[in-house]
Amino acid sequence: MNNTSLQSAIQYAHDHRDRFRAEFEDLLRIPSISMDAAHQADIEHCADVLVAEMSRIGLENCRVIATRGHPVVYGEWLHAGDNKPTILLYAHYDVQPIARPDLWDSPPFEPTMRDGKLYARGCVDDKCSVWGNLKAFEAMLAANGALPVNVKVFFEAEEELGSPNVQPFVVANKDLLNADTLLLSDGPFVPEQPVIGYTVRxxxxxxxxxxxxxxxxxxxxxxxxxxxxxxxxxxxxxxxxxxxxxxxxxxxxxxxxxxxxxxxALLDEMWQTVGASLEAAAGVEHFWGQAMGxxxxxxxxxxxxxxxxxxxxxxxxxxxxxxxxxxxxxxxxxxxxxxxxxxxxxxxxxxxxxxxxxxxxxxxxxxxxxWPFTMAADGAPIEALQRAFEATLGRRAMLLRHGGALPIGGMFQHELGIPMTMLGFGAGDNSHAPNEYIAVDNWHLAIATAIHFYHHLADTMMNVGNTS
Amino acid sequence: MNNTSLQSAIQYAHDHRDRFRAEFEDLLRIPSISMDAAHQADIEHCADVLVAEMSRIGLENCRVIATRGHPVVYGEWLHAGDNKPTILLYAHYDVQPIARPDLWDSPPFEPTMRDGKLYARGCVDDKCSVWGNLKAFEAMLAANGALPVNVKVFFEAEEELGSPNVQPFVVANKDLLNADTLLLSDGPFVPEQPVIGYTVRxxxxxxxxxxxxxxxxxxxxxxxxxxxxxxxxxxxxxxxxxxxxxxxxxxxxxxxxxxxxxxxALLDEMWQTVGASLEAAAGVEHFWGQAMGxxxxxxxxxxxxxxxxxxxxxxxxxxxxxxxxxxxxxxxxxxxxxxxxxxxxxxxxxxxxxxxxxxxxxxxxxxxxxWPFTMAADGAPIEALQRAFEATLGRRAMLLRHGGALPIGGMFQHELGIPMTMLGFGAGDNSHAPNEYIAVDNWHLAIATAIHFYHHLADTMMNVGNTS
Incomplete structure (x- = not known):
């Protein structure tokens, strides 16, 4: 890892935090609601905005690609060298609909700051990850003229519909998307207790x-x-x-x-942290099936x-x-x-x-x-992420086995056969509810964490030679 | 059996058939709908009309008796002699509501004759039995000055509600209602194939x-x-x-x-008649549970x-x-x-x-x-009814075991512990539907059958000595 380039990128991100937030607010003004055909033009406009920004910051071959449903966005930067890994980034730029506009304290597509929190539909699910990763790339490219790893960016706009067209798209574009590892960038970012889901059913x-x-x-x-x-x-x-x-x-x-x-052992450790609250949340006095484990x-x-x-x-x-x-x-x-x-x-x-x-x-x-997926808890992508958390949060993440499903993750692992990890930028709450918000300081912390992660990944992960 | 008095009563009923029908139509004009509180006054008016008619034809102690719900009507004639049986007659004077007035070809409470059929709500369920039995009593009393058996009349007005107050009333009035046998007068009258349900689950x-x-x-x-x-x-x-x-x-x-x-043997005989059509009506190719019987x-x-x-x-x-x-x-x-x-x-x-x-x-x-109930298939009440069918229809009834329930019958048998039989006057159809009708000629035939039944009952049934 080049510590100088890392610090330069971190500094750049810090120096431009107000602009990053202002741009993020612009993105949040686009009502890219995938469930509502009336917002088809907004989806397309959002895709165009992303492609323009990706090109502006220095990604290449940036384009909107049609699918049988809403378009996906692709871009890449593949100049880190053959000895560096290629990472495929996944996030989604569609947002949930507004079921109850009357319950919002400020209009969902007019981003509003209150007490350090930015309120807007999609701010935590998942435009924070879309824009946050692009800002991490911008910081590294602007500060150093290069990224520490090869990057392929893949954004979709049907996640809130269950991603019906992603699997066919992935199957039909394996060469385009082929990489050494995948970062699934969707979900919570909790500085007090970072977690990495490494196994999902x-x-x-x-x-x-x-x-x-x-x-x-x-x-x-x-x-x-x-x-x-x-x-x-x-x-x-x-x-x-x-x-x-x-x-x-x-x-x-x-x-x-x-x-x-x-x-x-990891499972026991996780259970010591989350077990009591999970059991309490069930509200059940006597559990069932103990003979099974x-x-x-x-x-x-x-x-x-x-x-x-x-x-x-x-x-x-x-x-x-x-x-x-x-x-x-x-x-x-x-x-x-x-x-x-x-x-x-x-x-x-x-x-x-x-x-x-x-x-x-x-x-x-x-x-x-x-499909279920499971990652080596001590594999290179997870280790890179752990080091990033240590750097920005002063602690390593708890490794979580999830009981629920993450269909997009299982699909990627099944179709591409590559290791993956997850880093969400969602430092807020109410992702499918009124008054969705993100704590802006923590969003900047997530961007810094991503910059650390991409740098560490260059060290922890050897190029396994299957980049295209 | 006094054949002269029987023939006199039959002749009387025949001579007054037009008046009987006209009176029946008057009864049908009363919308005694038990399910609708708006018709409370109609229920009470109907009860008064019945009591007046029962007194007019010569029954005694005729009165309306309040219950926790709609009133019941009671009357009696107990001068047949100690050596004659006492029969308790049950029928109901409430009617179904009019769910779809638009589907009626003539107003449901304006009785209308078309092609020998009288159309009106309640004509077949069960005012035909209420008025038909009273006309049988009138014919016998007018022609002979006496009934061949002792009679207690019990009409209720909550049958369409499931008779919630009959059981408490019966329990509280066992002396009043005590009899040697019960005639449940509700249900179809089918001259072509008379049936007697002798067992109900x-x-x-x-x-x-x-x-x-x-x-x-x-x-x-x-x-x-x-x-x-x-x-x-x-x-x-x-x-x-x-x-x-x-x-x-x-x-x-x-x-x-x-x-x-x-x-x-009776069951086999019944099944030879109705089995094929019952099986066909199920629409099922393969039945189930054959090992049980x-x-x-x-x-x-x-x-x-x-x-x-x-x-x-x-x-x-x-x-x-x-x-x-x-x-x-x-x-x-x-x-x-x-x-x-x-x-x-x-x-x-x-x-x-x-x-x-x-x-x-x-x-x-x-x-x-x-409660289930079952009667001796060769018992006196059923035999009296069989002889009545032979006289008026030229055939004996098929004895039916019912798979379904007749709660009021089971309740009477359980509470009073007396044998019972069933004779409905409902020579029509659409009892819970629009365009309820009764074939008037067959209604007169049912009245004649009842006259025969009461006369035969005097012969077949010995007074078992528990009349009050």
């Missing part, structure tokens, strides 16, 4: 429908003589777990990667299956004495490395379909899946 | 709620560590039957009265249990990855003689509550129950 979601008689039947006339789809639904769900909590689908655990001793292990390192809803027959007031013609349920399966969501979905489907017989037909609709 | 209805965490939890964060109420609901329902269809609640079948050979036996002679609806979590579009805080289901249990609905309800409740543990609490709400 994947998901398989499915809907099951059991079809019985062609129309509802009177249970007084046909009860006991016609199979009741509600009973079949119950039989299926009851078959999914044993009393210990173990999922009973054949082959369900086959591809589960066991925890290493090191991962188990510790709470932390069950919710982050093992696959689980939960029915999320069921339906059938009359559920309103009173009783309607019917055998309904159909019934169903919805389920989310959480999977871990090295499970394949498509394979697990198929195992689930076959298990459920085995309940079909001459009295009922069963339909299993496998919905969107997401 | 009872019901136990219940709602079950499983309470887990105090609020919905994210299944990515807590799945596998917090018991899922949806899974518990499924476990409970799945435990209720084995694969043969046998209910698994301990003691469930203990009090079931086995079919006698004679009852089984024949279709007819399972649906009329054995208790059954069906879940009628379930709820919990998110059942709308898409998936919400939650562990819901609660879930539940509704169930109808059909019981047969000699099961006690309260006992069966308690067995169900204990079975379900056994699934409660430290992770979930369970609430079982036992709703209204109804």
């Amino acid at each position: 994947g998901t398989v979601m499915a809907e099951v429908t059991v079809h019985g008689p062609p129309h509802d039947l009177h249970s007084g006339r046909y009860g006991g003589a016609v199979q009741n789809p509600l009973h079949v639904v119950a039989n299926i769900i009851a078959s999914l777990h044993d009393t210990s909590g173990r999922v009973q689908i054949a082959g369900f655990y086959d591809d589960v990667r066991p925890l290493t001793d090191e991962e188990r 510790s709470f932390a292990e069950r919710t982050t390192a093992l696959p689980t299956l939960d029915v999320n809803g069921l339906w059938g027959g009359h559920s309103g007031d009173g009783i309607q004495s019917i055998i309904p013609s159909s019934a169903g349920f919805k389920v989310t399966i959480r999977i871990v490395a090295d499970q394949n969501p498509h394979k697990v979905g198929e195992l689930f489907k076959q298990h459920v379909l085995s309940f079909a017989d001459e009295t009922v037909t069963i339909a299993v609709n496998l919905l969107d899946v997401s | 009872g019901t136990v209805m219940a709602e079950v709620t499983v309470h887990g965490p105090p609020h919905d939890l994210h299944s990515g964060r807590y799945g596998g560590a917090v018991q899922n109420p949806l899974h518990v609901v499924a476990n409970i329902i799945a435990s209720l039957h084995d694969t043969s269809g046998r209910v698994q609640i301990a003691g469930f079948y203990d009090d079931v009265r086995p079919l006698t050979d004679e009852e089984r 024949s279709f007819a036996e399972r649906t009329t002679a054995l208790p059954t249990l069906d879940v009628n609806g379930l709820w919990g979590g998110h059942s709308g579009d898409g998936i919400q990855s939650i562990i819901p805080s609660s879930a539940g289901f509704k169930v109808t249990i059909r019981i047969v003689a000699d099961q006690n609905p309260h006992k069966v309800g308690e067995l169900f409740k204990q079975h379900v509550l056994s699934f409660a543990d430290e992770t979930v609490t369970i609430a079982v709400n036992l709703l209204d129950v109804s």
Whole structure:
């Protein structure tokens, strides 16, 4: 690491902090709401603004690229040298809609400072990361004429829609996006307790429908003589777990990667920090499934299956004495490395379909899946980020295993097969709510952290030779 | 049986058929809708009209009696002699509301004749029976100055509400209502295929709620560590039957009265007549539970249990990855003689509550129950009715075991402990629908059948000595 160039870039960012914030506010004035077709022009305008800024600060080949949905933005700087790694940066420039404008204390697209906080839609999710990374690049390029690593920038505008077109785009543009590592830049930045999610579970979601008689039947006339789809639904769900909590689908655990001793130690450490509050937040006196492992292990390192809803027959007031013609349920399966969501979905489907017989037909609709991902906790990208946190915050981040999903992360890891880490710039709150805000001083701290990270990455990560 | 007095009464009814119909139309003009408080005065007016008519034709002690709800009407004629049986007549003078007045071809409370059919709300359910029985009594009293049996008349006005106040009234007035047999006069009159329901199942209805965490939890964060109420609901329902269809609640079948050979023969005979159409109406290719007995036996002679609806979590579009805080289901249990609905309800409740543990609490709400009832197929009241059908229709009725419930019948049999039979005057259709109608000629035939029935009852039924 060139300490002089690092300090020069940090100094540049510090000297231009007011301008950085003013530009950020300009970006926040663009209502790039991806869910609302009325804002299509705003999305396109926002993409143009980003490309112009990327070119201005010295990135190259900057352009808007059409997809089947909203456009993505691409730019690159690949002059760090063959012996330096290439990092792919991901962030998104679309924002949540304004469901309740009346609940905002200031207009969501008129950025307003109050008590050191900047209020605006998208300031914390995720334009802070979009603009913050560009400002880190600007600081390094302006101060030193170069970046410490090769960089590819990839911004999308459909994250709030579930990123439906990113995976096809990535698959179709693997050469363009190929890199040695990925930085997923979305999420919170908490100086008091920095965290790095290094493991995220994947998901398989499915809907099951059991079809019985062609129309509802009177249970007084046909009860006991016609199979009741509600009973079949119950039989299926009851078959999914044993009393210990173990999922009973054949082959369900086959591809589960066991925890290493090191991962188990990290998990214990994490649980000592977050376990008590997580358990308290559940509001539950007695937990379940202890025979399968510790709470932390069950919710982050093992696959689980939960029915999320069921339906059938009359559920309103009173009783309607019917055998309904159909019934169903919805389920989310959480999977871990090295499970394949498509394979697990198929195992689930076959298990459920085995309940079909001459009295009922069963339909299993496998919905969107997401891949799990896991990174080496001591790998180079995470170590670079840890050193950055040490430099700017005086502490290393806690390594988190997430129980939930981060579909975009799993997709990138699955499609590109490269290590990744996460650095969000979201030093605020209310990301999907009224009065979204970011603490501006901490945003500047996140920019400094990013500058440190890119510099450290040049040292910790060897070029593995697959840049294009 | 005094054949002369019978023929005199039949002749009287025939001679006055036009007046009978005109009076019936007057009754139908009264909108005695029990569900609508706006018609309270109409209910009371209708009761007064009935009492006046009962007094006019020669019944005694005729009066309106207040209940906690709509009033009942009572009258009696007890001069047939101690050696003659006393029969309690039940019918109801309230009618269904008019949900869709626009679908009526003529105003529902302006009785209108078209093609031999009289259209009016309540004509078939159940004012035809109220007025028809009174006209039978009038014919006998006017022609002969006496009735062949002792008679107590009991009309209520809350049948369309589920008769909530009849059971308390009966319990509080057992001396007043005490009789040797009961005629339940409500239901269809079908000259082409007369039927007598001689066995009806009872019901136990219940709602079950499983309470887990105090609020919905994210299944990515807590799945596998917090018991899922949806899974518990499924476990409970799945435990209720084995694969043969046998209910698994301990003691469930203990009090079931086995079919006698004679009852089984009647059941087979009934099934030869109605089985094919009942099976076809289900629209089902393959039936269920055959190991428990024949279709007819399972649906009329054995208790059954069906879940009628379930709820919990998110059942709308898409998936919400939650562990819901609660879930539940509704169930109808059909019981047969000699099961006690309260006992069966308690067995169900204990079975379900056994699934409660430290992770979930369970609430079982036992709703209204109804008693099963069964009559001796060859008993005196049924035989009297069969002879009446032979006289007026030239055929005996088919004896039906009903799979559904007739709560008022089960209640009377349970509270009064007397044999009963059923004779409806409803020679029409659309009883709860627009354009309710009755075929007037067949209504007159039903009146003649009633006259025959009361005369035959005097012969077939010995006074068992418990009249008051």
